[in-house]
Amino acid sequence: MNARDEISFPSYANAFDQGLTLEALRxxxxxxxxxxxxxxxxxxxxxxxxxxxxxALMDAGFIAVDARQTQARRTSPLYARHVVRLRRRxxxxxxxxxxxxxxxxxxxxDGTSRYELRLGIFRLVCSNGLIVSRGAFPAYCVxxxxxxxxxxxxxxxxxxxxxxxxxxxxxxxxARRLTRDEQVHFAxxxxxxxxxxxxxxxxxxxxLLTVRRPEDLGxxxxxxxxRVQEHLCRGxxxxxxxxxxxxxxxxxxxIKREIELNSQLWDLATEVIAA
Numbered sequence: 079m080n081a082r083d084e085i086s087f088p089s090y091a092n093a094f095d096q097g098l099t100l101e102a103l104r105x106x107x108x109x110x111x112x113x114x115x116x117x118x119x120x121x122x123x124x125x126x127x128x129x130x131x132x133x134a135l136m137d138a139g140f141i142a143v144d145a146r147q148t149q150a151r152r153t154s155p156l157y158a159r160h161v162v163r164l165r166r167r168x169x170x171x172x173x174x175x176x177x178x179x180x181x182x183x184x185x186x187x188d189g190t191s192r193y194e195l196r197l198g199i200f201r202l203v204c205s206n207g208l209i210v211s212r213g214a215f216p217a218y219c220v221x222x223x224x225x226x227x228x229x230x231x232x233x234x235x236x237x238x239x240x241x242x243x244x245x246x247x248x249x250x251x252x253a254r255r256l257t258r259d260e261q262v263h264f265a266x267x268x269x270x271x272x273x274x275x276x277x278x279x280x281x282x283x284x285x286l287l288t289v290r291r292p293e294d295l296g297x298x299x300x301x302x303x304x305r306v307q308e309h310l311c312r313g314x315x316x317x318x319x320x321x322x323x324x325x326x327x328x329x330x331x332x333i334k335r336e337i338e339l340n341s342q343l344w345d346l347a348t349e350v351i352a353a
Contacts, residue, residue, distance in 0.1 A: 098143060106146065109156050109158045110160060124222050131231075140166060144162070157188035158186060159334065160333070161183065162182075163200065164181045164182075171242055174248055179244055180197075181198065184333070196337075208344065209341060211340075218236060248300055256350075266283040267346055268283075272310055285317075299350055
């Protein structure tokens with residue numbers, strides 16, 4: 079079977095029925111198939127389409143399972159920052175908590191970012207994607223010059239070599255039980271990540287602890303982290319705006335901000351384990 083064909087997964091190995099082909103990715107993320115970079119970039123910028131990189135990653139045993147891009151306002155959508163989440167075709171590492179390890183690939187063709195590869199986790203029960211902080215696990219950046227494709231594939235393999243260590247970290251997080259006071263304190267610190275000015279959050283930390291589904295029940299650190307992350311990134315909680323109006327917390331649509339918030343939240347959880 080060609081690596082770019084539709085590939086079916088067992089129920090545990092993938093939350094999606096099929097991996098995304100390059101054709102499916104073209105519809106979701108046109109920036110992956112850009113034919114050139116922003117014309118304002120210098121001649122030192124070596125343009126390599128993300129589609130070429132993904133083809134090589136698929137040949138190396140990775141499957142794209144999700145992708146999206148920033149909605150560009152001032153520039154062409156073909157140059158926009160985009161993120162693709164990948165998994166190994168045959169995964170041997172099983173994370174607890176209904177979760178799967180992933181490689182997160184980021185790029186843009188407007189000169190604002192290099193190719194970046196990071197460690198991620200996908201939680202099946204809520205289609206929730208965590209991204210691990212660079213401080214906790216290594217991330218790899220590949221500049222837009224030289225042997226880009228080979229370096230990206232090598233970096234993806236290095237990220238996947240961290241899957242077993244990530245599984246051990248998840249187990250430690252699941253073993254750490256939080257009292258109600260500790261949960262509220264964790265949520266309070268998490269709100270401060272999104273709303274540094276406490277007078278602008280307009281909500282109580284306990285709102286981030288609201289259970290949306292039976293699988294979210296639990297007082298372990300991993301479950302709490304996922305629950306808080308979903309509320310913070312997807313929004314939906316009621317809050318008071320600065321002018322006193324009752325509104326809802328908006329979903330974070332910026333890829334850069336979402337990754338930053340995920341990383342900070344992971345660091346908070348790591349601090350709890352270390353305390």
